[in-house]
Amino acid sequence: MRYSKLMIVGIVAPALLVGACNKRGESPQPTVRDEAANTTDQAAKNQQERAEDISRLDKRVAEIEREYTEANQKVAAEKKTPTEGLRAELKEDVSNVKQAVNDLRTTTPENWWNRHEEAMRRTADDIEADVARLAGQVKPAAPPTTENAHGEAVSTAPFTSQRDEFVAAMAARVDAMKQALDKVKANGPKQTEVEDVRARINKLGDDVDRLKSASPDDWWDVTKARVTEYVDRIDRSVNRLDDRG
Numbered sequence: 001m002r003y004s005k006l007m008i009v010g011i012v013a014p015a016l017l018v019g020a021c022n023k024r025g026e027s028p029q030p031t032v033r034d035e036a037a038n039t040t041d042q043a044a045k046n047q048q049e050r051a052e053d054i055s056r057l058d059k060r061v062a063e064i065e066r067e068y069t070e071a072n073q074k075v076a077a078e079k080k081t082p083t084e085g086l087r088a089e090l091k092e093d094v095s096n097v098k099q100a101v102n103d104l105r106t107t108t109p110e111n112w113w114n115r116h117e118e119a120m121r122r123t124a125d126d127i128e129a130d131v132a133r134l135a136g137q138v139k140p141a142a143p144p145t146t147e148n149a150h151g152e153a154v155s156t157a158p159f160t161s162q163r164d165e166f167v168a169a170m171a172a173r174v175d176a177m178k179q180a181l182d183k184v185k186a187n188g189p190k191q192t193e194v195e196d197v198r199a200r201i202n203k204l205g206d207d208v209d210r211l212k213s214a215s216p217d218d219w220w221d222v223t224k225a226r227v228t229e230y231v232d233r234i235d236r237s238v239n240r241l242d243d244r245g
Helices: 002-026 028-077 084-106 112-135 158-182 188-211 216-243
Strands: none
Touching: 028 084, 028 216, 084 112, 084 216, 112 158, 112 188, 112 216, 158 188, 188 216
């Protein structure tokens, strides 16, 4: 009798143990699979949203190109004379904005920062050339500092140190351009051009300020905002082209 009980225990106990082991072994697996599926779904959703963003910008650029052609035809028909500097700049911008939107298709978390730096430097170069034309030579910007505005050392982490150095250098350029343009005295169409350039300097300064807290995770938001604001500016300029007398 005692032997029979021992046999039952010997059979049941391993079965219970195997069941417990199976539960312990299998329970994480669905969770891991669910997490992987959620990650994949989120990545696909993000990619779809980026594609939709690009499509909307493509449509806006196509509309800008159409309006630009019509505005130029109107200016020619009415024999208006837009400010030459602004007209030349707008022609270049209308050409460049399409490429800026197209570049979004190949922007990735790995290359976005280098592209963003290059685009902002190019913008600063363009503005500085306008300031030099209006005000004469721009005083060279102060060299970038390794401290922030409060005298604290900047982070030595790879991304943040690169970001902080770039922000310091760009902020110095913005200040130099503001000081040079403040000395310009102008009236009429030239004054309009001065104010447009001043607005671009201020916008560049705002963009630089926003970069102070940027992180690698912000790669798409920062890039999309820069290109979208570029499209917005060109759109406004095209709409005002035939208003300049």
